[in-house]
Amino acid sequence: MSPRDLLALLPSRTDYRAVPHTWRGDLLAGVTVGIVALPLALAFGVSSGAGAESGLVTAIIAGIVAAIFGGSNVQVSGPTGAMVVVLAPIMATQGPGALAMICLLSGIMVLLGGLLKLGRTISYIPWPVIEGFTLGIAIIIFLQQVPTGTGTEPGESTNAAVAAVQSLMTVTWPKLGWSLLLLGIVVAIMLIALKVAPKFPGSLVAIVVAGLLAAVFDMPVDVIGELPVGLPAPVLPALDLGVAAGLVGPALAVAALAAIESLLAARVAASISDTGAYDADRELVGQGLASIAAGFFGGMPATGAIARTAVSIRAGARTRLAAITHGLLLLAVVLVGAAVVSQIPLAALAGVLMVTSCRMVAPSTVRAVMGSTRSDAVVFVVTAIITVSVDLVYAVLIGVLAAGFFALRQLAKASGVHREELPGAAQPGDERIAVFRIEGALFFGAAERMMERVIALRDIEVVVLRMSQLQILDATGAQVITDMIVSLERRGITVLVKGIQPRHLKLAEHVGVLRSLRHQNHLFDELGTAVAHARSHIVRAAR
Structure with a gap:
């Protein structure tokens, strides 16, 4: 702690500045x-x-x-x-x-x-x-x-x-x-x-x-x-x-x-x-x-x-x-x-x-x-009961943990993985391309649910992951994306990633999201460019 920080914790004359008037x-x-x-x-x-x-x-x-x-x-x-x-x-x-x-x-x-x-x-x-x-x-x-x-x-x-x-x-x-x-x-x-x-x-x-x-x-x-x-x-x-x-x-x-x-x-x-x-x-x-x-x-x-x-x-x-x-x-x-x-x-x-x-x-x-909400009511009642029956400090700790659990659960519910239609006029082979929009928070409470949804794909050759609307990404979420890409690529499905936010880029690089892509050019900033690239894969595969 610096001397200035320490001085800020001590009494001063400004504490009584208003006393002459009050x-x-x-x-x-x-x-x-x-x-x-x-x-x-x-x-x-x-x-x-x-x-x-x-x-x-x-x-x-x-x-x-x-x-x-x-x-x-x-x-x-x-x-x-x-x-x-x-x-x-x-x-x-x-x-x-x-x-x-x-x-x-x-x-x-x-x-x-x-x-x-x-x-x-x-x-x-x-x-x-x-x-x-x-x-x-x-x-x-x-x-x-x-x-x-x-x-x-x-x-x-x-x-x-x-x-x-x-x-x-x-x-x-x-x-x-x-x-x-x-x-x-x-x-x-x-x-x-x-x-x-x-x-x-x-x-x-x-x-x-x-x-x-x-x-x-x-x-x-x-x-x-x-x-x-x-x-x-x-x-x-x-x-x-x-x-x-x-x-x-x-x-x-x-x-x-x-x-x-x-x-x-x-x-x-x-x-x-x-x-x-x-x-x-x-x-x-x-x-x-x-x-x-x-x-x-x-x-x-x-x-x-x-x-x-x-x-x-x-x-x-x-x-x-x-x-x-x-x-x-x-x-x-x-x-x-x-x-x-x-x-x-x-x-x-x-x-x-x-x-x-x-x-x-x-x-x-x-x-x-x-x-208010069912979760808030549960936290209120549980905290009160533990306060009376066990201990005050434990009550606060358990209450905070319970509130945190419900908050994460609600956040996970608000997060989602949605399959979207491809932009522009339909073209032959579009049925073998899947575009998924990941939104909300991808953390340890929601990552597995997303992985199950994407891994269940059948008769798909290219997957485009839209991540521009992803607000929260933790290490678990990044690892799940990495595992998912590796699993899809192992099945012969090409994965393209669109719109990783700059604040998530360092985590994605560190955990291995980018390394798991088949090619470094499979990272895109625009959806149109990513879909065009996906369609080119379908055309080459059909030849």
């Missing part, structure tokens, strides 16, 4: 999204197994670092539901002590992805895969709230659906009733707020109401518990090579998710705002640094948050000042309100996340995907 809107947006982020940060921290403090620390540290170093002008970063889905089973199997090392390793991986300019790979993930992935995450988030929403013990399984069922086996009364009451109140307040006043911070009001009710009526429900006043002191993770080696796999899964979700959020932010394009590679650098910094303070890996970013944009965010303000507001809450926050019931946080998960995928989006 600072009021940015500050208001930062306060608004900070209010929305507070209950989410607490809930995601608890749900991941890292604790409410870890969620808050991540929202503060990672939120500010990503805002400064990231590639989006309006991206809001912090703990997210998708990260919780990946992190929860890791925390359950590796223990809280592995959190700092996971942050460090995954952050370094994401950082390297930005330095290696891998950011644009997000453009290769199809829309049905993204939506199926999001739907699967939403289902998992909802299921993960069953223990805290019902006041039961968490299930032992790492699968969210199985763990939810296991947790319900530990139901106790009246704790279940009180937990469900608080959860229902939170859900009702949030849904009413969304319908009556969408910009109203319904989640925060719901949390306050639930906390007051739990305190006034001394409800026997679980609460967040004691939080430190202020940020913890930064601590360097213990560098044990043996432990680090065992965490490379989980860290890779976390890094892959952090990169994918952050780039998706940045892309969505750029599409719904007029704040300029985002730099995908710089975004990876910023998110990598954010996770590393959060790990030093006891936080969890961070990603860009689509929902919070959208809230910030709608509230008037135009520069990075908004996301920085959001982090500073949460820091103020930690410094002066830790005692109050510690008494928030966990069931109330579960209600916030259940509503959040239900809003992650709009019904209109599901209908649009399912009603």
